Amino acid sequence: STQHTLNEIYIWSQLQHENIIPLLGITTNFGHTVSMVTEWMEQGNAHQYVRDVAVDPRPLVHQLVQLLDIAQELNYLHSHHSVIIHGDLKGENVLISKVGHALITNFGLSLSHTKGVW
Incomplete structure:
Protein backbone atom coordinates (compact mmCIF):
# COMPACT_ATOMS: atom_id res chain seq x y z
CA SER A 1 0.00 0.00 0.00
CA THR A 2 1.03 3.61 -0.42
CA GLN A 3 1.06 4.24 3.34
CA HIS A 4 3.29 1.20 3.85
CA THR A 5 5.75 2.47 1.23
CA LEU A 6 5.74 5.99 2.67
CA ASN A 7 6.47 4.56 6.12
CA GLU A 8 9.43 2.59 4.75
CA ILE A 9 10.80 5.66 2.94
CA TYR A 10 10.40 7.81 6.05
CA ILE A 11 12.12 5.36 8.40
CA TRP A 12 14.92 4.48 5.98
CA SER A 13 15.64 8.13 5.12
CA GLN A 14 16.26 8.87 8.83
CA LEU A 15 19.05 6.30 9.16
CA GLN A 16 22.73 7.23 8.99
CA HIS A 17 25.04 4.32 9.79
CA GLU A 18 28.04 2.91 7.95
CA ASN A 19 26.46 -0.55 7.78
CA ILE A 20 22.96 0.45 6.72
CA ILE A 21 22.78 0.89 2.98
CA PRO A 22 21.76 4.50 2.35
CA LEU A 23 18.50 5.28 0.61
CA LEU A 24 19.68 7.44 -2.30
CA GLY A 25 16.26 8.33 -3.65
CA ILE A 26 12.97 7.11 -5.03
CA THR A 38 20.33 2.36 -3.31
CA GLU A 39 23.93 1.73 -4.19
CA TRP A 40 24.46 -1.47 -6.21
CA MET A 41 25.91 -4.31 -4.13
CA GLU A 42 27.93 -6.58 -6.44
CA GLN A 43 28.07 -9.44 -3.94
CA GLY A 44 24.27 -9.70 -3.75
CA ASN A 45 22.45 -10.59 -0.58
CA ALA A 46 23.74 -12.63 2.36
CA HIS A 47 21.54 -15.61 1.51
CA GLN A 48 23.09 -15.87 -1.98
CA TYR A 49 26.54 -14.99 -0.68
CA VAL A 50 26.82 -17.90 1.76
CA ARG A 51 25.51 -20.35 -0.83
CA ASP A 52 27.98 -19.33 -3.57
CA VAL A 53 30.04 -22.51 -3.99
CA ALA A 54 32.52 -20.71 -6.24
CA VAL A 55 34.03 -19.00 -3.20
CA ASP A 56 33.46 -21.63 -0.50
CA PRO A 57 34.71 -22.17 2.05
CA ARG A 58 34.69 -18.60 3.30
CA PRO A 59 37.27 -17.67 5.90
CA LEU A 60 35.77 -17.66 9.38
CA VAL A 61 37.02 -14.11 9.93
CA HIS A 62 34.80 -12.84 7.08
CA GLN A 63 31.76 -14.50 8.61
CA LEU A 64 32.55 -13.02 12.02
CA VAL A 65 32.98 -9.52 10.53
CA GLN A 66 29.58 -9.81 8.83
CA LEU A 67 27.92 -10.95 12.06
CA LEU A 68 29.55 -8.03 13.88
CA ASP A 69 28.31 -5.65 11.15
CA ILE A 70 24.74 -6.87 11.64
CA ALA A 71 25.01 -6.65 15.44
CA GLN A 72 26.26 -3.04 15.18
CA GLU A 73 23.42 -2.16 12.81
CA LEU A 74 20.80 -3.63 15.14
CA ASN A 75 22.35 -1.81 18.10
CA TYR A 76 22.11 1.44 16.12
CA LEU A 77 18.45 0.80 15.20
CA HIS A 78 17.50 -0.11 18.75
CA SER A 79 19.43 2.86 20.21
CA HIS A 80 18.00 5.38 17.72
CA HIS A 81 16.08 8.33 19.23
CA SER A 82 12.99 6.57 17.90
CA VAL A 83 13.61 2.87 18.51
CA ILE A 84 13.40 1.09 15.16
CA ILE A 85 12.44 -2.56 14.89
CA HIS A 86 13.45 -3.92 11.46
CA GLY A 87 10.72 -6.56 11.44
CA ASP A 88 12.08 -8.67 8.56
CA LEU A 89 15.75 -9.39 9.19
CA LYS A 90 16.82 -12.32 7.02
CA GLY A 91 19.57 -13.14 4.55
CA GLU A 92 17.70 -11.62 1.61
CA ASN A 93 17.55 -8.26 3.43
CA VAL A 94 21.27 -8.08 4.18
CA LEU A 95 23.42 -7.01 1.24
CA ILE A 96 27.14 -7.72 1.00
CA SER A 97 29.45 -4.90 -0.08
CA LYS A 98 32.34 -5.25 -2.50
CA VAL A 99 34.75 -5.66 0.43
CA GLY A 100 32.53 -8.15 2.25
CA HIS A 101 30.71 -6.00 4.81
CA ALA A 102 27.06 -6.74 5.61
CA LEU A 103 24.54 -3.90 5.17
CA ILE A 104 20.89 -4.04 6.22
CA THR A 105 18.26 -3.05 3.68
CA ASN A 106 14.48 -3.30 3.16
CA PHE A 107 12.72 -1.46 5.96
CA GLY A 108 9.22 -2.27 4.66
CA LEU A 109 8.06 -4.02 7.83
CA SER A 110 9.89 -1.69 10.21
CA LEU A 111 8.26 -0.07 13.18
CA SER A 112 9.42 3.12 14.85
CA HIS A 113 8.56 3.96 18.45
CA THR A 114 9.55 6.87 20.62
CA LYS A 115 11.63 5.57 23.52
CA GLY A 116 9.48 4.78 26.53
CA VAL A 117 6.22 4.90 24.54
CA TRP A 118 4.86 1.53 23.42
Whole structure:
Protein backbone atom coordinates (compact mmCIF):
# COMPACT_ATOMS: atom_id res chain seq x y z
CA SER A 1 0.00 0.00 0.00
CA THR A 2 1.03 3.61 -0.42
CA GLN A 3 1.06 4.24 3.34
CA HIS A 4 3.29 1.20 3.85
CA THR A 5 5.75 2.47 1.23
CA LEU A 6 5.74 5.99 2.67
CA ASN A 7 6.47 4.56 6.12
CA GLU A 8 9.43 2.59 4.75
CA ILE A 9 10.80 5.66 2.94
CA TYR A 10 10.40 7.81 6.05
CA ILE A 11 12.12 5.36 8.40
CA TRP A 12 14.92 4.48 5.98
CA SER A 13 15.64 8.13 5.12
CA GLN A 14 16.26 8.87 8.83
CA LEU A 15 19.05 6.30 9.16
CA GLN A 16 22.73 7.23 8.99
CA HIS A 17 25.04 4.32 9.79
CA GLU A 18 28.04 2.91 7.95
CA ASN A 19 26.46 -0.55 7.78
CA ILE A 20 22.96 0.45 6.72
CA ILE A 21 22.78 0.89 2.98
CA PRO A 22 21.76 4.50 2.35
CA LEU A 23 18.50 5.28 0.61
CA LEU A 24 19.68 7.44 -2.30
CA GLY A 25 16.26 8.33 -3.65
CA ILE A 26 12.97 7.11 -5.03
CA THR A 27 11.66 6.68 -8.57
CA THR A 28 8.53 5.69 -10.45
CA ASN A 29 10.45 4.75 -13.61
CA PHE A 30 9.73 1.02 -13.15
CA GLY A 31 6.00 0.95 -13.71
CA HIS A 32 3.40 2.56 -11.51
CA THR A 33 5.00 1.70 -8.20
CA VAL A 34 7.45 3.67 -6.13
CA SER A 35 10.91 2.07 -6.13
CA MET A 36 13.68 2.91 -3.71
CA VAL A 37 17.18 3.54 -5.09
CA THR A 38 20.33 2.36 -3.31
CA GLU A 39 23.93 1.73 -4.19
CA TRP A 40 24.46 -1.47 -6.21
CA MET A 41 25.91 -4.31 -4.13
CA GLU A 42 27.93 -6.58 -6.44
CA GLN A 43 28.07 -9.44 -3.94
CA GLY A 44 24.27 -9.70 -3.75
CA ASN A 45 22.45 -10.59 -0.58
CA ALA A 46 23.74 -12.63 2.36
CA HIS A 47 21.54 -15.61 1.51
CA GLN A 48 23.09 -15.87 -1.98
CA TYR A 49 26.54 -14.99 -0.68
CA VAL A 50 26.82 -17.90 1.76
CA ARG A 51 25.51 -20.35 -0.83
CA ASP A 52 27.98 -19.33 -3.57
CA VAL A 53 30.04 -22.51 -3.99
CA ALA A 54 32.52 -20.71 -6.24
CA VAL A 55 34.03 -19.00 -3.20
CA ASP A 56 33.46 -21.63 -0.50
CA PRO A 57 34.71 -22.17 2.05
CA ARG A 58 34.69 -18.60 3.30
CA PRO A 59 37.27 -17.67 5.90
CA LEU A 60 35.77 -17.66 9.38
CA VAL A 61 37.02 -14.11 9.93
CA HIS A 62 34.80 -12.84 7.08
CA GLN A 63 31.76 -14.50 8.61
CA LEU A 64 32.55 -13.02 12.02
CA VAL A 65 32.98 -9.52 10.53
CA GLN A 66 29.58 -9.81 8.83
CA LEU A 67 27.92 -10.95 12.06
CA LEU A 68 29.55 -8.03 13.88
CA ASP A 69 28.31 -5.65 11.15
CA ILE A 70 24.74 -6.87 11.64
CA ALA A 71 25.01 -6.65 15.44
CA GLN A 72 26.26 -3.04 15.18
CA GLU A 73 23.42 -2.16 12.81
CA LEU A 74 20.80 -3.63 15.14
CA ASN A 75 22.35 -1.81 18.10
CA TYR A 76 22.11 1.44 16.12
CA LEU A 77 18.45 0.80 15.20
CA HIS A 78 17.50 -0.11 18.75
CA SER A 79 19.43 2.86 20.21
CA HIS A 80 18.00 5.38 17.72
CA HIS A 81 16.08 8.33 19.23
CA SER A 82 12.99 6.57 17.90
CA VAL A 83 13.61 2.87 18.51
CA ILE A 84 13.40 1.09 15.16
CA ILE A 85 12.44 -2.56 14.89
CA HIS A 86 13.45 -3.92 11.46
CA GLY A 87 10.72 -6.56 11.44
CA ASP A 88 12.08 -8.67 8.56
CA LEU A 89 15.75 -9.39 9.19
CA LYS A 90 16.82 -12.32 7.02
CA GLY A 91 19.57 -13.14 4.55
CA GLU A 92 17.70 -11.62 1.61
CA ASN A 93 17.55 -8.26 3.43
CA VAL A 94 21.27 -8.08 4.18
CA LEU A 95 23.42 -7.01 1.24
CA ILE A 96 27.14 -7.72 1.00
CA SER A 97 29.45 -4.90 -0.08
CA LYS A 98 32.34 -5.25 -2.50
CA VAL A 99 34.75 -5.66 0.43
CA GLY A 100 32.53 -8.15 2.25
CA HIS A 101 30.71 -6.00 4.81
CA ALA A 102 27.06 -6.74 5.61
CA LEU A 103 24.54 -3.90 5.17
CA ILE A 104 20.89 -4.04 6.22
CA THR A 105 18.26 -3.05 3.68
CA ASN A 106 14.48 -3.30 3.16
CA PHE A 107 12.72 -1.46 5.96
CA GLY A 108 9.22 -2.27 4.66
CA LEU A 109 8.06 -4.02 7.83
CA SER A 110 9.89 -1.69 10.21
CA LEU A 111 8.26 -0.07 13.18
CA SER A 112 9.42 3.12 14.85
CA HIS A 113 8.56 3.96 18.45
CA THR A 114 9.55 6.87 20.62
CA LYS A 115 11.63 5.57 23.52
CA GLY A 116 9.48 4.78 26.53
CA VAL A 117 6.22 4.90 24.54
CA TRP A 118 4.86 1.53 23.42
